[in-house]
Amino acid sequence: MQNKELADLLFPHVHLVPQDIIAKYPARKLEATAKVTRFAPSPTGFLTIGGLYATFISERLAHQSEGVFYLRIEDTDKKREVEGSIDGIVQALDYFGIRYDEGVTSFGEETGQYGPYKQSARVDIYQAFIKHFVEEGLAYPCFCDTEALQHIRNIQQSRGEMTGYYGKWALHRCFTLEQVKEELAKGKPFVIRLKSQGSSERKIRYTDLVKGLIELPENEQDIVIMKADGIPTYHFAHAIDDFLMGTTHVIRGDEWLSSVPIHVQLFEMLGFKRPEYGHLAPIMKMDGHSKRKFSKRKDPDAAVHYYQLEGYPREAISEYFMTLVNSNYEEWRIQHPAELFSSFVIETSKMSVSGPLFDMDKLHDISKDVIAKMSADEMFEQLVKWAHSYHAGLYQKLINHREYAIGILGIGKDAIKPRKDFAKWSDVPPAISYFFDEEFKAEASTFTESLPPATSELLAQQIVQSYLGMYDDEDDKDVWFGKVKQVADQFGFAKDAKTFKKQPEQFKGHVGDVAMVLRLALSNRTHTPDLFDMMQVMGESRVRSRLCYFIDEVPNS
Structure with a gap:
């Protein structure tokens, strides 16, 4: 009875009960093999390439199994929220083609039947479950301030004991109703703590989707599940949301591995089936001759926005990610060159336990292949x-x-x-x-800096003038090249590089040098696509104009 009175005292405004909430979130009607996964970022900064990688895997696991992938925004920490982060996340997912079925969309809207998909809009749901925990004697109010908590920590450290708020160190764990009322009468703020029944002497065992069988100590800490402002902590909120939204599999960074005992404990105390967890080692990059983690502060390429700004096609990022997910993907790609990457079925058990190396050169090669196709x-x-x-x-x-x-x-x-x-x-x-003519003319001041050896400015003018006299836009490639060779012969250039190499003293150069003069006249570049094709695209008017411009602009020697 005291627990019920305590719960009403702490949460007089909360009238929802867990059973009514659960009834509003019916089980999803999916095949038994279908996976429900999510991307649940906090809008406290930019999306990292590692975060995008984990999100990509989550999306693939859901959609390759005919399941559901959704976006949930974990925005309960309003003090750290960065303006524009949510829009940036939504835009990044769209840019890289990571399609989600439910969740927060642009302009603050939502789609899906299991929302709200922003945690800040779900506080009444969380408080209903927290109140229920208090009623059941599974949670209690704690009035310790920062100074009191630090005092406890100092004593623990001086005695060589495990630090934290647990067991005999949990000062308010056994407060009576009267003691709680006394603290409230003083106007003291409080948090709600879990009344843990765990012991670090015991172990939990679970099979990680990536790392395999894991054994960790149970959680015995009376963790905070609701902050003084009435907002739940991540640990508690995510457990409620993952159950109500039907999440079956969670892919996340291995920095969350140490939280598994807490999450397993919460799901057990809530009486919910927990999702399967898979923990990914961080993506690595080369720094000189050694590998290291990406740094949010030092590495611009740690941010997903870098890849958007640089303009890597979504298909290239997807192809590259697939090579990191499963090592057998590249062999599959060779055997199925025309298939979409999504036809490959990824397996979490075949993911690398160690952090994959993000090789920018390999990404470039893959991206070149993608664009070329x-x-x-x-x-x-x-x-x-x-x-x-x-x-x-x-x-x-x-x-x-x-x-x-x-x-x-x-x-x-x-x-x-x-x-x-x-x-x-x-x-x-x-x-x-x-x-484009404006930019071409702006760059044309360096026309003669790249002329072939033994080709003076005057000779270059004469070559262009001679070719211009025989230029015909209707020529096919063979006729066109025949005319280039004719100009080469006229000015003492060999008909090909092989002939020039045999008798260099008899020629000024070879036909390639003549073509280079024409290339420079038309583009002011030494490296361009095929010269004939380039001229065909430029068209007769532009080609004639540029050849004339070269003749007029290059000064006489």
């Missing part, structure tokens, strides 16, 4: 979407010159070995700037 139209659509958010100048060029831009992106797409010059969308603007 896209059609010009696919590249254009993704590039426009990226540029709209991250490169206003490029965005305007793309929407103002759609067909021209698609033509540029399509150069080399029909080859047996397609071009692989782009690893990310941010590579594109500097690589194609010369196709």
Whole structure:
């Protein structure tokens, strides 16, 4: 009876009861093999690449099993919440193609029948269960302030005992109702603590989805389950939410491994079936010759926003993540080159127990392959979407010159070995700037700095002038190259590099040097896609204009 009176004293405003709440969250109607997973970030900073990796795995486990993946925002710590974090999380998931079925969407809206999906909107739910715990003698109010807790800690340390609030050190664990009333009459703030029945002398055993069989000491700490402001702690809130939302599997970083005894204990005391836990070692990066964890402070590439800003395609990140998840994925990819990555079924038991190495060079290679396989139209659509958010100048060029831009992106797409010059969308603007006249002219002051050996400015002018006289936009590639060779012969260049190499003293250079002069005249670059294809995309008017510009602008020797 005293427990019931105590609960009403502490929570006079709480009238909900757990049974009524549970009734509003019916069991999901899914196949027995279906998994329900979640991404439950706190909006207290930026999303890390490690967090995205764990989220990717959670999404794959749910959707490959015909289950449900949802987004829950754990925003109970309002003091640490960073404005815009939730929008950043939602945008990042969208950018990287991680589709969730339920949860918080953009503009603060929600979708799904198991919400609210923000913990700050679920406080009345948590308090109903906390009040029930007090009624059942499973929790109690604690009035210790920071000074009192530190005093306890100092004594424990001086005696060499385990620190914390437990057993004989739990000063308010056995307070009577009258003692509680006395403290409340003094206006003292309180927290609610779990009345733990655990003992560090006993062990819990559970099978981790990634690490296998784990044995850990039971929790004997009387942990705080509700703070003085009436908001529950993460430990308690997540247990309530995971049960009500039907979560079956949780993938998280192994920094949460030490919390497993607390979470197992909470689920047992609540009488709920707990989800299966899988703990991931942190993703590592190379620092010189050694590996280390990513640093939020030191490494810009620790933040997911870095990969958005750089413009890595979602398909590239997904492909790369798959190589980190299961080592047999790369062999599967070789055997199934045309399949979507999502056709591969990941297995948590085959995940690495140690932290996988995030190899940026390998990501670049995969990303180049991904972009090379896209059609010009696919590249254009993704590039426009990226540029709209991250490169206003490029965005305007793309929407103002759609067909021209698609033509540029399509150069080399029909080859047996397609071009692989782009690893990310941010590579594109500097690589194609010369196709646009304003930028080409702005860069053209260095025309002659890269002329081939033994090719003077005057000779370069003469080569361009001669070619311009025979240029015909209707020529096919063979006829076009024949004319380039004709110009080469006219000015004493060998018809090919092999001939020049045999008799270098008889020639000024070879036909490739002549082509280089034309390339410089048209692009002011020494490295471009195929020269003929480039000219075809530029079109007759632009080609003639640039050749004339070269002739007029290059000073006489």
